[in-house]
Structure formats: structure tokens, C-alpha cells
Amino acid sequence: MxxxxxxxxxxxxxxxxxxxxxxxxxxxxxxxxxxxxxxxxxxxxxxxxxxxxxxxxxxxxxxxxxxxxxxxxxxxxxxxxxxxxxxxxxxxxxxxxxxFIDWVAAYTxxxxxxxxxxxxSVPAALEPPTPQAGWILAGPGGNSQPRITPERARVLAVMRPGEPMAGARIAEAAKVSTGVLRGMAEAGLLRPALLPLASRFARPDPEHPGPALGPEQAAAASALSARAAARAFSVTLLTGVTGSGKTEVYLDAVAECLRQGRQALVLLPEIALSAQWLDRFRARFGVAPALWHSEVGGRTRRETWRAVAEGQAPVVVGARSALFLPFPDLGLIVVDEEHETAFKQEDGVVYHARDMAVVRARLAEAACVLVSATPSLETLTNAQTGRYHALHLPRRHGGATLPEVAMIDLREAPPERGRFLSPPLIAAVEAALGRGEQAMLFLNRRGYAPLTLCRHCGHRLRCPNCTAWLVEHRAQRRLQCHHCGHAESPPAECPECGSAHSLTAVGPGVERVQEEVASLWPEARRIVMASDTMPGPAAAAAAAQAIQDRAVDLIIGTQIVAKGWHFPHLTLVGVVDADLGLAGGDLRAAERTVQLLHQVAGRAGRAEAPGRVLLQSYSPEHPVMKALVSGDLDAFMAEEAAMRRPGHWPPFGRLAALIVSSEDEREADRTARDLGLAAPGGEGVQVLGPAPAPLALLRGRHRRRLLLKTRRDIAVQPLLREWLARVEVPNSVRVQVDVDPVAFL
The missing domain is CATH 3.40.1440.60 (PriA, 3(prime) DNA-binding domain)
Incomplete structure (x- = not known):
């Protein structure tokens, strides 16, 4: 250029x-x-x-x-x-x-x-680290004999010839002040020296004794280890019921990667909430891995990036952005909970970390392992067609049984007016608490209520920047938009009709469930686990420890509680609104609901106590509910595939979305119309739209969507490039390209 x-x-x-x-x-x-x-x-x-x-x-x-x-x-x-x-x-x-960078740019x-x-992402890491100053023994020299006080004698006893030490470390070990060290330097006993740059990350020991594996786990671990040792590209789907030991199995592959002298990367969907996973890693390897996620501070990010580039960080566990770290010899990539939509980045460069992990592994000649109890239909199809290897763990580790899953038909057993827990669920929680066991109530909705409306005129409080209702957070006394972050205090009267005390909360969030639980079981020790109440790793670790220590009787949580926690004394899971994820026209709504609720159900029961799961639903006849009760997820996914195949919907076709946005609604409409008129055509190619996005206003920008759908054998990138080249887009309008969209908001 x-x-x-x-x-x-x-x-x-x-x-x-x-x-x-x-x-x-x-x-x-x-x-x-x-x-x-x-x-x-x-x-x-x-x-x-x-x-x-x-x-x-x-x-x-x-x-x-x-x-x-x-x-x-x-x-x-x-x-x-x-x-x-x-x-x-x-x-x-x-x-x-x-x-890899060129490939991601071309694909997206x-x-x-x-x-x-x-x-x-860390420009400061490109500069060499600054060595720290310390002290070293000066050695014999000169004719004078410096006076050796008791303090100086303790310093001399702490230090070794030829080894510099930090002043603070010397002072602490010898129990002296730093002034003593300066005096010894003036007397010729010490001299300044630069400290050697020590590696921040201890090397995990692949031979460190890990947990005993059962026969099925050992066989799967052996297969994964062989692929890690092959120093060649491969992709393996590792599935298994919740509690079957998938983590322990792929950690054996990490150990083999370390034996080969190569680096390993483990991607987790909620790295900031992975305290128990880190405990498992330490138990397996004796040390902690390098961490990479948004909660890591600037200095640690700088040191971690540099250590990765220099090969001094053998294992990194991180969020999706860790995929772009500068590994010199990457031998293994593990994508845990590969079905999670958290692996899709929606802003800036729009990419799916699971799919890009496969690409990075191919370019690095590394093994890739995709792990899930409920794999995505895309990954499952790749395994069934032979593109990926497949390993399955059919039983829980240690002889534990899967929980019993049952429906509560809310049409036959509705909650009391103004309440959200049905009598059968209340009775089940009562029984579990009476036995001294723990119970969990799951509702994938933050805050107190998702909607506030006026009883007089029906006005609904909405975000001024988005097509979204304001969510009430009663504990913080605020109304908040969960899309743009706008927050305001609850008004004393209706903004539309002026009626005082007419605003009422509609529907439940976890705060409202907690309020109901407090009235039913005031003596029960409760904890709310949601992104609002668990802002980072420390809070999540403290909550998990409190639950493990049996300092909590009742857990009320959102999807955070579904992510791989192990609570041995949790025997009952109640899903307050099992129908919640089925609303709307999302292509993957049923698949995601099955995945989420199956993961939540997996929190119940282990070897010591069998678990029970109760799903409150107004549609117990829905295929999702039937699949969860029967436990036959394979049949459900087969039905999903059968529905998508004729219309060439993913994974049997390709999708790409164009999202047109502008602060000027007319400009957004005009550009979307021009794109619609210039849309590509031909056999196996279809363009849907333009149409207002479900979130037609987001962060103050008006949004329109167009969706390109093609057969599987047609590449969408050339079509998109030609399409965009035919339309002049004003500077005030942004056109975002989303290849392989997972959300349609």
C-alpha cells in the first residue's frame, strides 16, 4: 500500500x-x-x-x-x-x-x-522488563575491617556469595531495617546489584500425581494424549454426562503436551468465575496456570504476554482473547463448554473462538479438543460426518448416578397469586432443607423484575437508548438497561400519566425469587449467584467456598451457576421458568435451552446423594421438556438436525448477517434499502431483509438487518465482498458483517 x-x-x-x-x-x-x-x-x-x-x-x-x-x-x-x-x-x-491473523481477517x-x-493487546509487553535493584555481598577487599553488629551479622547469615537479593527480602529475613543495608554498603560489606529476571510462572509438573481415573476415563485420556503427542493437527470432540470427569481427562492431554515441551491453551467461557477449575488444575499439576481474561490487571497482563512469547508460560487458561496470544510452540488447544455462546465476540472483529481455535490448531499443527456435555449441533455434525474424532464418557465418575428430572405443569399446580414457586417445588425444597441438604433455584434473569409498568395507563418504562425495557434492581434502587448500561432511579409517579404509586413490577428476576424464598424459609442461609452479585473471581471463589463449606442452604442463581460447579451436598435443583429461553424466533432457541437446563440439572447430586431436578413449565409437552425428562438428548439433536437440513440452515448451510446502524434512522433505512436492492442472487443463495433488528435501537443507534443464506458448498465471503462493493455507505452509517451469526438481536 x-x-x-x-x-x-x-x-x-x-x-x-x-x-x-x-x-x-x-x-x-x-x-x-x-x-x-x-x-x-x-x-x-x-x-x-x-x-x-x-x-x-x-x-x-x-x-x-x-x-x-x-x-x-x-x-x-x-x-x-x-x-x-x-x-x-x-x-x-x-x-x-x-x-492466523490473515485467515481471521479474510474469514470475518x-x-x-x-x-x-x-x-x-499489551503494547507495554513489547518493551523488555526493567530489572529490579538489590544487594549482593561485596566480598573481601580493602584493609579496613568493618564493625559487625548483631544486625549486620544476621544480614550476612541470610545472604549467599554471588547471589543478589531484593532489599525488602533481606530486611524481612534478617529482621532489620533497610537503613542497616545502606550502612553496610557504605562500610563496603554490600554493593548494589541488579536482580535476575525470574520467571513469573512455575512449570506445571506433568508427572505430579493426579486423581485416579476409571477405565472409561483412562481410555479417553490415553486417546487424547496420543493426539497431543503426535505433533499433528487433529480435532476431537469429548462429550460426557455432567460429572463424568471430562476435565480430568483433557488435563491428561495437557500433561502430555508438557512432556513434548510444547505449550497448551485452555479456553473457558467464564474464566473470571472458574475458581473450582483452577483448584483442579493445581491438584493435577502442583502449580497454577497463567491466566488471561478481562479481570487480570495491567502489570500481570504485560508479564503474561511476555512470558507466553518467550515460552515461559507453559499453560494458559483464558477467555476467547487468549487465542491471539503469541505462543511460539502451541501444541494443544482445549475449548471447554464449546457450545457456549460466550465464545462469540459480537463487537469489533466478530468471530467465534471455538471455530477459530480449530483454525489456529491447524496452522500450528496442534491438537484441538472440544469439550461439552451438550455439544452444539455444528460440532456434533462434524463428529458424525468424520471431520472430528469423537470420545464419549457415558457415566458419572465414582459411581454417581444422574439426577432424576421431573416436570411441574404450572397449569395444574400454579403458584399463589403474586408468587413464582409452585406448591410441589416448595414442598421439595422444604424436604431437602429438612434433610440438611442444599437446594438451588435457577432463573436466568438478573435483577428484581424484567418490566415495570403503570397500573393506570399501561405505560412501560423503557431505555431511552435501546429497544428494551428497564430492569428493576430493587436492592440498588435503580432501573437499568442490560444492553447499554443506562441506569436511573425509579420514578415516584408514572412519566406518562403522572399517577402516583401506580408503577408495579411485572415478572420475576432472581432478586424477586430471593424475596419469596426469604418469606418461605427465613432461617435458611441464602446466596444469590448472578453477574451483578459475583463481579469477579474473588467473589465467585468466596461463594463457591461458602457453598462447599455448607455455610449456605439455598442458592438462587442465573446461568452463572450452570458453568461446571461441583457442590457435593446439592441434591435439589428447581428451575423457576423452564420456558424462558424458548421465546422469540431464534434459530437455536430450543438447542440453547436444552443445553442450559441440562447443565443446570447436572449440578444436582453426586456419589454421596442422588439428585433431583424439577422444571416448572407451562409447556411440558414441548420437545425440549420431553428431552430433558427422558435424558435422550441425542434424539432431540437428531430432530433439530432433521428440521434444519431441508432449509439449508446451519450446520447444513451458511449464514452471514449485515447489521446496518446509524444515529440517523433515515440514513440507516436508506443504506439498508440500497443493500437490499444490490443483494446477490442465484441458485442456492437467498437474502432475507432488510428488516428492523429485534433490538431496533441499541446504544442510540437505529439498526436494520439483512441475512445472507446459502448452501453449504457456497462460500459467503466472496459474495459479501462483491455485495458491499456495489453500495456506497455514508460515513454516518456503520455496516457490521457477522459471518456465522449465533444471535439475531
Whole structure:
């Protein structure tokens, strides 16, 4: 490209002096491609090097990129190229990661620089760490004999010749003040020294004794370990009922990866809430892994990124963004709970981490393991057609039995007026508490109530920025939008008709269930587990520990409680509204509801006490409810596949969405109309829309959607590129491309 070589170019080179080779540098900006720069001879640049380059009036850090077969139509003369100013002392970006960035950009129709920015998310890590100052024994020298006080003697006893130590560590070990150390330096007993850079991450021990595996677990672990040892690309779907020991099985594959001297990455959907998973890892390997998620502080992120790049972080467990860390030799990627929609990034570069994990493993010649008790239909289909290997654990570990699942028909046993727990569920909770066992009530809805309306005029309180109702959070005395974060105090009177004390809460959230529970069982010790009440890892770990220590009798939670917790004394799970996820026209609504409720049900019971699950529903005849009661999820997924196959819906066809948004509604409508008129056609290609999105207003932007649907054998990216090239989009309008959408809001 020539954009980086304009009016701020370097001076013309002197005639007769050889011009250095040009290099392409990709910058972490939403630009179409790499810029041309001039490499000065001493730099000896290679693809993957991190470099500083001038861009307009500032310096930028980028990566020397691989040459592309596409050349500028009119190449920029060498003498007009600006020079690379410096290389950075950091390991170069590996070829596999550079290919991965290009692949993600091409697949998602994103600028390569925007993808690169995710791989350079910690610019400070590109600078070498600053060594810390300490003290070292000065050794014999000079004719004077310094006075050795008791304090100085203790310092000398703590330190070893030739080994520098931090001053604070010396002072603590010798029980002296830092002033004593300065005095010893003045007396010639100590001298300043830089401390060696110690690795932040202890190496996990693959031979550390782990839990005993049963025969089925051992066989699955052996198969996964063999694929990790093969140093070749493979994908394996590991399924099994909840509690069957899937985590212990794939940790054996992590151990084999460590034996091979390679790095391993484990992706979790809710890494900030994974305290129990980390306990399992420590029990298996003796140390903690490196962590990578949004709750990690800036200094730790910097040290972790650098340690990964230098191969000093053998195992990383993280959220989806960990997929873009600079592993020099990645040997294994595990995607736990692969069906979770949390792996889909909806903003910026729109990608699905599960699918991109498979791509990264292929480019790194690594093994990939997808893990779930309820795999997505896409992954299941790939396993059934032979694209993926498959392993299954049919029984719970340690002889535990699966919980009994039963329906409560709310048409026959409705709750009392103004209440949400039916008499059969109340009786079951009463019995569990009476036996000294723990019970859980699940409702996937935060806050006190999802809707507030006026009893006089019917006005509903809605978000001013979104097509969404304001959710009441009574404990915080606020109304909040869960889409844009807008919050306001509850009004004393209706904003529409002015009636005082006419606003009423409609429907339950977990806070309202907690209120009902408090009135029914005032003596029961309760905890609410939701993203509002569990803001980070520390809070989640404390809650899990309290439940394990039996300091809690009743758990009230949202989907957070479904994510892999192990509570040995929890014997009853009651689902307050099993029908909740079935509303709306989402293609995957039934599949997601089965997955979520099956995961929630799996929290009930272990070897010591069998579990019981009660589902409150107004539609017990629905296929989802029948599948949950029977436990025959395979039959349910087969029916889902049969319904999607004729219409070429995923995974038997391809989808891509265009989301048109603008602060000006007319501009959004006009651009969406133009895109509709320019839509591609042909056999096996269909465009639906434009139409207002279900969230037609989001964060102050009006939104319209178009959906491209094709047969499985038709690639959508070329169609999308040609389609977008035919329409001029105003600067005030944003068109977001979502290839393989999982949500349709």
C-alpha cells in the first residue's frame, strides 16, 4: 500500500547510495493492509519482527509482514519510502500466528490491522522488563575491617556469595531495617546489584500425581494424549454426562503436551468465575496456570504476554482473547463448554473462538479438543460426518448416578397469586432443607423484575437508548438497561400519566425469587449467584467456598451457576421458568435451552446423594421438556438436525448477517434499502431483509438487518465482498458483517 508514504516521507536518498530493501509493516489499526517502509541495513529485518515506524506525525509499533502477491498498481518509488526506525527486543511473531491473523481477517471480512490489534493487546509487553535493584555481598577487599553488629551479622547469615537479593527480602529475613543495608554498603560489606529476571510462572509438573481415573476415563485420556503427542493437527470432540470427569481427562492431554515441551491453551467461557477449575488444575499439576481474561490487571497482563512469547508460560487458561496470544510452540488447544455462546465476540472483529481455535490448531499443527456435555449441533455434525474424532464418557465418575428430572405443569399446580414457586417445588425444597441438604433455584434473569409498568395507563418504562425495557434492581434502587448500561432511579409517579404509586413490577428476576424464598424459609442461609452479585473471581471463589463449606442452604442463581460447579451436598435443583429461553424466533432457541437446563440439572447430586431436578413449565409437552425428562438428548439433536437440513440452515448451510446502524434512522433505512436492492442472487443463495433488528435501537443507534443464506458448498465471503462493493455507505452509517451469526438481536 502507499498510504503510509505520503507527504511525511523521509528525505530523498543521495544518488549513488544503494537503497535498502523495502518491507511491508502491518500496523494495529483498522486499515486494509500493510504499508511499505524502507529497511535500513543495520536492522536486518525479517517477517514477524516487531518494529517502530513513523506514521504521519507519530511513531507506531507494527509487525514486519509477509510479502503479498498483490502489488500496488503504481509502486511507490524506493526513495519516497520512510525508514523503519527501530526493532523491538521481543521474540518475533511466529509464521503460524501471522497466517492466523490473515485467515481471521479474510474469514470475518475485517481489516488485518484490526485483527493484529488483538494480538498486540499489551503494547507495554513489547518493551523488555526493567530489572529490579538489590544487594549482593561485596566480598573481601580493602584493609579496613568493618564493625559487625548483631544486625549486620544476621544480614550476612541470610545472604549467599554471588547471589543478589531484593532489599525488602533481606530486611524481612534478617529482621532489620533497610537503613542497616545502606550502612553496610557504605562500610563496603554490600554493593548494589541488579536482580535476575525470574520467571513469573512455575512449570506445571506433568508427572505430579493426579486423581485416579476409571477405565472409561483412562481410555479417553490415553486417546487424547496420543493426539497431543503426535505433533499433528487433529480435532476431537469429548462429550460426557455432567460429572463424568471430562476435565480430568483433557488435563491428561495437557500433561502430555508438557512432556513434548510444547505449550497448551485452555479456553473457558467464564474464566473470571472458574475458581473450582483452577483448584483442579493445581491438584493435577502442583502449580497454577497463567491466566488471561478481562479481570487480570495491567502489570500481570504485560508479564503474561511476555512470558507466553518467550515460552515461559507453559499453560494458559483464558477467555476467547487468549487465542491471539503469541505462543511460539502451541501444541494443544482445549475449548471447554464449546457450545457456549460466550465464545462469540459480537463487537469489533466478530468471530467465534471455538471455530477459530480449530483454525489456529491447524496452522500450528496442534491438537484441538472440544469439550461439552451438550455439544452444539455444528460440532456434533462434524463428529458424525468424520471431520472430528469423537470420545464419549457415558457415566458419572465414582459411581454417581444422574439426577432424576421431573416436570411441574404450572397449569395444574400454579403458584399463589403474586408468587413464582409452585406448591410441589416448595414442598421439595422444604424436604431437602429438612434433610440438611442444599437446594438451588435457577432463573436466568438478573435483577428484581424484567418490566415495570403503570397500573393506570399501561405505560412501560423503557431505555431511552435501546429497544428494551428497564430492569428493576430493587436492592440498588435503580432501573437499568442490560444492553447499554443506562441506569436511573425509579420514578415516584408514572412519566406518562403522572399517577402516583401506580408503577408495579411485572415478572420475576432472581432478586424477586430471593424475596419469596426469604418469606418461605427465613432461617435458611441464602446466596444469590448472578453477574451483578459475583463481579469477579474473588467473589465467585468466596461463594463457591461458602457453598462447599455448607455455610449456605439455598442458592438462587442465573446461568452463572450452570458453568461446571461441583457442590457435593446439592441434591435439589428447581428451575423457576423452564420456558424462558424458548421465546422469540431464534434459530437455536430450543438447542440453547436444552443445553442450559441440562447443565443446570447436572449440578444436582453426586456419589454421596442422588439428585433431583424439577422444571416448572407451562409447556411440558414441548420437545425440549420431553428431552430433558427422558435424558435422550441425542434424539432431540437428531430432530433439530432433521428440521434444519431441508432449509439449508446451519450446520447444513451458511449464514452471514449485515447489521446496518446509524444515529440517523433515515440514513440507516436508506443504506439498508440500497443493500437490499444490490443483494446477490442465484441458485442456492437467498437474502432475507432488510428488516428492523429485534433490538431496533441499541446504544442510540437505529439498526436494520439483512441475512445472507446459502448452501453449504457456497462460500459467503466472496459474495459479501462483491455485495458491499456495489453500495456506497455514508460515513454516518456503520455496516457490521457477522459471518456465522449465533444471535439475531
Amino acid at each position: 502507499s498510504e503510509g508514504t505520503g507527504k511525511h516521507c523521509g528525505k530523498r536518498d543521495t544518488p549513488g547510495v544503494a537503497i535498502s530493501p523495502r518491507v511491508k509493516v502491518l500496523l494495529p489499526l483498522p486499515l486494509a493492509g500493510a504499508y511499505d517502509y524502507r529497511s535500513s541495513v543495520p536492522l536486518s529485518l525479517k517477517s514477524g519482527d516487531f518494529v517502530a515506524v513513523p506514521l504521519n506525525q507519530r511513531d507506531m509499533i507494527g509487525v514486519v509482514w509477509d510479502s503479498s502477491p498483490e502489488q500496488d498498481i503504481v509502486p511507490v518509488p524506493d526513495h519516497r519510502l520512510r525508514p523503519v526506525t527501530a526493532t523491538l527486543p521481543v521474540p518475533p511473531m511466529t509464521p503460524s500466528l501471522r497466517r 471480512l475485517s481489516p488485518p490491522g484490526a485483527v493484529l490489534r488483538m494480538a498486540m
